[in-house]
Amino acid sequence: MIAGNWGAKALLMGLCLALQAGCQTIDPVTPTTSSVQQKTFVSAAKPVANMSETGVISFELNTSGVGGYYGWQLQIARAANNAGFTPLISNQLSSGQMQRFEVWPDQYAINVFRLGNLQYSGWIDVHPAQVTVVYADFGLLFDDVKINNIATLGIYQQSKNIPVLLTPVSSTYSPEILQDADGYRFEYRGPQYYGKHVGTGTVTISHAANEFATIRNATLEDTGISGTLQFADNRTTDGTIVRLNGVYQLAPKTRTIWPDGREFTGSYTVFTPGNGLLRMADGTSWQGALRNERPFGAGRIVFATDGWIDLPSGEDFPYQTGTFSCGGETVPTGECYYHAGKKLASAKELAALIEQDRQIALAAAAQAAAEETRQPTAEGGCRQASGTFRDTTGNSTLTLSAPGQGRGNFVSYTFGGAEKYRFEIDFSYTTTPDSIAVTYDGAGTYSNAATGQILQQTSIPSGTVSCRFNNDLLVFDGVEYRK
Numbered sequence: 001m002i003a004g005n006w007g008a009k010a011l012l013m014g015l016c017l018a019l020q021a022g023c024q025t026i027d028p029v030t031p032t033t034s035s036v037q038q039k040t041f042v043s044a045a046k047p048v049a050n051m052s053e054t055g056v057i058s059f060e061l062n063t064s065g066v067g068g069y070y071g072w073q074l075q076i077a078r079a080a081n082n083a084g085f086t087p088l089i090s091n092q093l094s095s096g097q098m099q100r101f102e103v104w105p106d107q108y109a110i111n112v113f114r115l116g117n118l119q120y121s122g123w124i125d126v127h128p129a130q131v132t133v134v135y136a137d138f139g140l141l142f143d144d145v146k147i148n149n150i151a152t153l154g155i156y157q158q159s160k161n162i163p164v165l166l167t168p169v170s171s172t173y174s175p176e177i178l179q180d181a182d183g184y185r186f187e188y189r190g191p192q193y194y195g196k197h198v199g200t201g202t203v204t205i206s207h208a209a210n211e212f213a214t215i216r217n218a219t220l221e222d223t224g225i226s227g228t229l230q231f232a233d234n235r236t237t238d239g240t241i242v243r244l245n246g247v248y249q250l251a252p253k254t255r256t257i258w259p260d261g262r263e264f265t266g267s268y269t270v271f272t273p274g275n276g277l278l279r280m281a282d283g284t285s286w287q288g289a290l291r292n293e294r295p296f297g298a299g300r301i302v303f304a305t306d307g308w309i310d311l312p313s314g315e316d317f318p319y320q321t322g323t324f325s326c327g328g329e330t331v332p333t334g335e336c337y338y339h340a341g342k343k344l345a346s347a348k349e350l351a352a353l354i355e356q357d358r359q360i361a362l363a364a365a366a367q368a369a370a371e372e373t374r375q376p377t378a379e380g381g382c383r384q385a386s387g388t389f390r391d392t393t394g395n396s397t398l399t400l401s402a403p404g405q406g407r408g409n410f411v412s413y414t415f416g417g418a419e420k421y422r423f424e425i426d427f428s429y430t431t432t433p434d435s436i437a438v439t440y441d442g443a444g445t446y447s448n449a450a451t452g453q454i455l456q457q458t459s460i461p462s463g464t465v466s467c468r469f470n471n472d473l474l475v476f477d478g479v480e481y482r483k
Helices: 001-019 151-160 345-375
Strands: 055-061 072-079 098-103 104-113 115-126 131-138 143-150 177-183 184-189 201-209 210-221 225-230 243-245 247-250 254-257 264-270 270-277 285-291 294-302 310-313 322-327 334-339 342-344 387-391 396-399 405-416 419-432 437-440 443-450 456-461 462-471 473-476 479-482
Touching: 055 072, 055 151, 072 098, 072 243, 098 294, 115 131, 115 143, 115 345, 131 151, 151 210, 151 405, 177 247, 247 264, 345 396, 437 456
Parallel strands: 055 131
Antiparallel strands: 055 098, 072 104, 104 115, 131 143, 177 184, 184 201, 201 210, 210 225, 225 243, 243 247, 254 264, 264 270, 270 285, 285 294, 294 310, 310 322, 322 334, 334 342, 387 396, 387 479, 396 405, 405 419, 419 437, 419 443, 437 462, 443 456, 462 473, 473 479
């Protein structure tokens, strides 16, 4: 009877080996109804545990060393309800080995592979403070996968105390994006229970890709976020994060205080002050709209000592110039006159200063025009130009080997998104006091500045261009270059 059994096993093993050449590996897939047998898992009764606790998925192989005892992998494809889960796949394990993954309680779609061949596909439950064991039991002829939920708190704690075997929840879950609007991005890290936020976590808020604020001990509610709010620039608020029209933001009428002494009370777009009362460090106040935490548009300035003025453009403060409505306890209501932020005694004084500004501007414009048209002061003009010159942007250089005539080189850098490109061309030249005759050497070359890869070659026609030179400034074809 024993010999008969071994003979049957040998026959089946021979059949398996003969068929193995036709087997194909498959890519990991999310479990669905398929030809793969769906194993029924054993789900233990949920223990009395804090729902904020994680659970552990433990992938374990038996220790027999007989049969297909190597090349096993567990893929956890997705979570049924929780946000932020990162799909993952284990190392290839052999007899007696194990690998564990800490996750939030939920249902998880798993696949078990051996040497790339799918052995099991299904869903498993992970409960708080439990270990869900995915056990590969293999032999000479048949491989099996068993699922078991272990509700013993001691085993759960022990499973987390071997870091070399455990992938922590910080790696199995990415931050959940709660909001990304108006330049502010809210990311949540914290416990989840079958798609619900439970307990407390941490909300990290960034603005323009920089850390802006953190909410610790954060509780997510339908009406907002409660917790300890800490700003990166050390500003403080006396308000809370509320949810208005589906957007998390500071509650209206919240007071914000900056470390430099400024205070604002009013409405916000998320955290950005919108419209309200801004009290500046010197006691002066602005009632109206703000942009970039500064007065903007029409509003009223109230001075710390006494008096107020209405400004049509708050962005001009504190250097406002003009006639404005004003008043106060000791300031008669009427018109006040300012020049560059300084209060004047009369409209006549304001008119005189405005005319003075106009004359200064005219003189400056005339001087600039004269500089533009002025002939080269250096004897010989462009015949004296030599050396390396750079344009005002710093992105282009022009090199002339010698005065009068010689060899030249032109290099210019441009940008396209994150990429930097280089254009270069050589030439020969001859000069007069006010022109340069250029003969280019073949085609100019466009290349990737980082890699040197040539992207394009472009021909440029030779010719004569205008030139001015005064020992420092070289104007070549209308473009200014300096040594």
